Amino acid sequence: MTTKTILVFAANVGVACSIDALTSIELAQYAMGYYESMFETCPVSYPEGKQAFLIDVLCNGYTECHLVTAWMGVPEVIEFDFDKYLATPKAKLDHATFGDVPALKLIMGKFANIL
Numbered sequence: 001m002t003t004k005t006i007l008v009f010a011a012n013v014g015v016a017c018s019i020d021a022l023t024s025i026e027l028a029q030y031a032m033g034y035y036e037s038m039f040e041t042c043p044v045s046y047p048e049g050k051q052a053f054l055i056d057v058l059c060n061g062y063t064e065c066h067l068v069t070a071w072m073g074v075p076e077v078i079e080f081d082f083d084k085y086l087a088t089p090k091a092k093l094d095h096a097t098f099g100d101v102p103a104l105k106l107i108m109g110k111f112a113n114i115l
Contacts, residue, residue, distance in 0.1 A: 001016075001018045001064075001066070002018055003016040003017065003018060003068075003071075003074050004017060004018055004019060004020055004021075004024075004074075004075060004076060005017040005019065005020060005021045005024040005074070005075070005076040005077075005078060006068065006071040006074050006076070006077045006078065007024055007025070007028060007054075007058070007078050007080045008071070008077060008078065008079050008080060009051045009054070009055060009080050010051065012069045012070070013051075013055070013067075013069065014067075014068045014069070014071055014077075015054075015055060015058045015059060015065050015066070015067060015068070016065065016066050016067075016068045016071070016074070017058075017064050017065050018064045018065075019064050020076065021076035021078050024065075024076075024078065025078060025080075025085055026088075026094075026097075026098070027058070027062065027064075027065075027098055028054055028058065028080065028085065029085055029086065029087055029088045030088050030093060030094060030097075030098040031053075031054060031057045031058065031061075031098075031103065031107060032050065032053075032054065032086075032087035032088070033087040033088030033089060033090065033092075033093050034088075034093055034098075034099075034104065034107055035053070035057075035087075035107050035110065035111060036087045036090075037090040037093065038108075038111045039111075045114055047113075047114055050082055051082075053110065054080075055067060056106070056110075057103055057106055057107055057110075060102075060106060061100060061102050061103025061104075061105075061106040061107070062100055062102075062103050063100075
């Protein structure tokens with residue numbers, strides 16, 4: 001995999017992506033939006049935290065991503081700010097682009113585990 005982008009979540013904790021920065025951010029926002037769209041009758045909850053949720057879903061649900069601890073020389077490094085990069089609203093979820101079955105199963109499983 002050729003790494004084009006790193007989404008940085010903490011010191012020495014990043015997700016390498018083979019897609020450009022904008023698409024990587026949109027992928028993370030989609031994952032959060034899909035998960036949050038399931039909470040129609042109860043408050044949204046991330047038992048492991050948003051950071052752990054995204055790292056798990058991106059790295060274990062999408063073939064474009066993997067966990068890294070260093071990113072020297074990567075063209076696009078994005079400090080992922082949860083206040084800046086919000087979950088995609090339910091009405092704007094792009095299932096055709098980002099709805100990979102392994103990722104969706106992982107997201108649904110995480111939701112089911114908190115019910």
